[in-house]
Amino acid sequence: MTSPWDLERLTELVTDAVMAQLGSAEPPCACHQLGHGECPDIMRPLVERGADRFGLTASAPHAGFSGLIDHTLLKADANQDAIEKLCREAAEYKFATVCIQPTWVRLAAGILQGTGVGVCTVAGFPLGANASDVKAYETRRAVFDGASEVDMVINIGALKSRDYQTVEDDIRGVVRACREGGALSKVILETALLDDDEKMKASTLAAAAGADFVKTSTGFGPGGATVEDVALMRQVVGERMGVKAAGGVRDRQTAKQMVQAGATRIGASAGIRIVQENGS
Secondary structure (H helix, E strand, O other), X not given: OOOHHHHHHHHHHHXXXXXXXXXXOOOXXXXXXXXXXXXXXXXXXXXXXXXXXXXXXXXXXXXXXXXXEEEEEOOOOOOHHHHHHHHHHHHHHOOOEEEEOHHHHHHHHHHHOOOOOEEEEEEOOOOOOOOHHHHHHHHHXXXXXXXXXXEEEOOHHHHHOOOHHHHHHHXXXXXXXXXXXXXXXXXXXXXXXXXXXXXXXXXXXXXXXXXXXXXXXXXXXXXXXXXXXXXXXXXXXXXXXXXXXXXXXXXXXHHHHHHHHOOOEEEEOOHHHHHHHHHO
16 A cells, blocks of 8 residues: 555655646647547547546537536525426436435436436535545445435545545545446545645545546535636546536636636536527
């Protein structure tokens, strides 16, 4: 097992490499002379990992945006009528998933069966302070109930304590539980609470633990997604992982900016507004 010191050294090396890259524009791929986000050979690993909803440029029609959006309702006071309405909207607009609290997963899975819309839920939400085995159990139970994707919050306190082994193990437990049930795993960093060095280390640890996505925010923290954070996370994880921008994405223009920065999924409660804007 990697020691805490070795893991810290590894993340420092990755951080240095990323900072060096941020100073220069990325050249086009050699195989097709396209941008790295458009190259079919570079993007193929994402397809193989199950991330089938990327491939959206800023000029794509709203159907493309629909397939990128996790139609989200995580409020504590959301009732059954609201969840049922959310599911009907997701099926109508062909959103990627509905993103809901674990208590509603079984209901949503039943409503959405056969529609092609997935069910996303959360673990360790919203503070990330649950014990690791609790997060893993939450994940297994959610997948059993019908979740196809789980967004977990990292142990933010451990990250800030530079206890990187705990952070990686925490993520790895959820990743393992997702894989056992055939679900995708997303790791929420809560970027508004982190400095850039911590964001890069957290992204590196999520990749090391085998997660499918890194995600900016819970929507319950002091801030949401920013273009700068999405671009930084994309630089760290490369093209083999998804990046989800969540928190404060309320209009089409902001969604476009997130995609241009490297987001392959958008978490939003304003998904219908996003796809309907500009007369699309």
